[in-house]
Amino acid sequence: MIRSALAVALLFATPAFAQDKPDTAAEKKEAARDIPPPVVSVTRHSGTFGGVRVNYRATAGETYLKDKDGNPLAAITSYSYVKEGKTDPNRPVTFLWNGGPGSGSLWLHMGAFGPKRVVIPSDARDDGAPPYPIVDNAFSLLDVTDLVFIDPVGTGFSRALGKTDPKNYWGITKDAKSMAQFIRLWLNENDRWNAPKYIGGESYGTTRSAAVIRELEGTYTDVAVNGIILISSILDFSQAADAPGNELGYVTNLPSMAATAWYHNKVANKPATVEEFVAEAKAFAIGPYASALLKGNSLSAEERASVRPQLSRFTGVSEAFLDRADLRLSPGRFYKELLRDRGLTIGRLDTRYTGKDYDAAGEEPDNDPSFYAIDGAYTAAMNAYARSTLKYSPDVVYSSIGGTGEWDWNIGEGPRGGSGYLNVAPYIGKALRENSGLRVFVAQGYYDFATPFFGAEYSLNRTGIPNDGRISWHWYHAGHMMYVREDDLRKLSTDIRSFIRTGGTGR
Template sequence: MTARILALLAASSALALSPAHAADKDASEKPAAAPYEANSASKRFSGTFGGRSVSYTATVSEQVLKDDKGTAKAAIVTTAYVAEPRDPNRPVTFLFNGGPGSGSLWLQMGAFGPKRVAIPSDARDDGGPPYPILDNPDSLLDVTDLVFIDPVGTGWSHTIGDTDPKDYWGVTQDAKSVAQVIRQWLSENGRWNSPKYLGGESYGTTRSAAVVNELEGGYNDVSLNGVILISTVLDFAAGAETEGAELGYITTLPSFAATALFHGKASAPSVEQFVEEARQFAIGPYAAFLLKGQKASANERAAIRGELARFTGLSEAYLESADLRVTSGRFYKELLRDRGQTVGRLDSRYTGKDYDNAGEYPDNDPSFYGIDGGYTAAANAYMRDTIGYKTERQYVTIGGVSDWDWRLNGGRDSDAYLSVAPYLGRALRENSGMRIYVGQGWYDFATPFFAAEYALSRTGFPQDRIEFHYYDAGHMMYVRDEDRAKLSRDIRAFIRSR
């Protein structure tokens, strides 16, 4: 009996020390992961903006987003410029770019930050480094503090641990995370009662509308004084170029006209007059013709073809072969084919040279490869070396996201008919103190100005609180020196007039 008990005890001891049990013991005693430590850098500067001398602190920092259990899920990098001494009643403006998947370097280093990169102002390629990084007297720091936000997958922003970045890649998911960053920044900096503005460029205007919905769509509101929309895209059907969709041909025609006039393929006293003529033709005779489809008469077709040729600078023979429906991509290639050049998508003032002169579409967009090198170099040099932000991560300029979820709030809407414009209409109706500024370039095909006008003139938008401003450049109008100064003056006046 004693021998049997001793054997059982020995077996029990061996079992307790078996690899499986040892692993269980190690797992149970494994220490919890250390709390995530946010990276940041800060430095004091001074400068003259809008004619006023301002002392300010520049801070590049990670805003850590946590779940309900307090687990760190993502680190979103913000670059904040705050005037000193700090004033809790001073306006603060939150800004971001678009993509989706673009960092905020464009607005920061091109338009509103205290420093800017100097690239050619006359639609020429930016060439090679070094690129001058200059004081920016057009920064808005004289009238508002500035917080630039890089959503997950852009800039240096990233997920933490095993968090899937796709959790943040969607219209609604992205808006929720940006709204959370804004709330945290307001709390950490004591700015809940400050006048607040939200500003975005390109898809950043889509994001602005979705973020407004997250900030003001419930009862735990962050009320805004204004929304700044630069190169606006709110209703994606307004610019859709798919078979059977006619609206896109209407909304891009005034941009065709502006571009044809700029390159000497049309004649008119001014771009303002010519695009107004194109607007009226597009929304009137051309829209009626498109709606009739194959039921339009031969005489009506001939009249439309002649006017399209006048506005677009394209031959009637080419227009007829395109069934009087010319897509933007074909226009970029065809307008200057006789010169062996293409025109840009982001800014059709820019021209490019393709491998050959055949084909329907350009090899690339000369208005993007004409500026990207300078902005990327300047953003890294300024934030790393001047402000002192240290990281081994590479700054994602654009293209850092994939498989974007275009559905709104998990619904069935997709980019086939996605419109976030109603979010802004509701916010205007429910917040009498909110206004909208819209800035559009004549030569922008990524977000045509007539499509923005269409989206914001629908039922439910108080028109007296929406103001439009136009610029003699394209999608990023601030690359042109005169328009950067005008943009700054216009937005400065918008903020001051609250």
């Protein structure tokens, strides 16, 4: 979730992972003796997924990332689910992570694709108090792919070891290198180098996916990938920069505002479906609204008077408020203003959720009701499942989110310059141009304001990204974590299962 020169990848850590003041080889070796061996638990299970009965091996535990001398630097915790029996060379393996940055993989693991899931209300109500139902997950993808859920350093149970500075792993490129290193190690240990491979994530996890594909396919030790799964995408961060003078975010946010206004019955002459209203909002946003914003102080009174009532209809916010805001409605103000007359605020991760603040007078909400409505259930479920069912119970506190410190957002100079412009979508474009067998799956929720759906469409509709049908789009009637709504979990599972089944077995 958001608060938001090609390099040769080495199997072991690059200088980016070295300590600021390296110890001597002898000191490193001595320090390594104090680090216990990785903790790993292997259990065996059976379940029915996608209507197919699957016997599988669950491996929960640590993989050590090491320096060139073999000294442990960090422990990456992962949860692997591999079908039992003779290995089918055509059976895919899918590597998944969440976002933050600083979030563990518990959301996709326990909410969407793991063999067990926690059940929370589908109708945007809060999860209440424990115990929470942890049930067999018929929507898991284990019938079509083996699954590996990965917690980056500083998330879940993953951590830096010994004297290693965890900041060596906290950054777009640093993090991606460690994930690519882990994937290579996993392929080694599981003899799956020639298997079809998928990578994917949610929220910042989509940023991570773009950066990881660069590390996997943009090096001389190429790891070709069949598919990238992007759930609630954030690739071009200029859209999320709520800063004076940046007009792009207002344009890409507007269709999400329209969907939210439609959901909460704040639309005059409301269309029958949210899809219909969103289509109208997109046309207005990229047309008259974008034109008006780009004219700035040159916008005539007549044009302003023409745009304002349309903007009011699409946002559900009064013309008077929009006039005072100079036609620029920030997300925080929208969360507070839309249902102010009802004394309610709306969620950021999922605008279907509502909450009550300390009072109704503030400019922005006290908190995000769509996050505090679900976090208790997921954290409890992940700990209970890992420690009891998977028999993996390290003496470490599980960090659901917020476990990383200051993040290094620098990605260096882009393929055509512009190092100050944070946009990783070109990494996906390059991978598509250089791997004809690569496809991309994009899932977006209509009521997601953390990563608005029109922003994802904008990011992947730019020069350099092939427009040849290899990017498939899917929309859902929930928010950032669309799988909290069971009908959308069912659809998401079906859509990704189809994506993997038709993925082929190579380039």
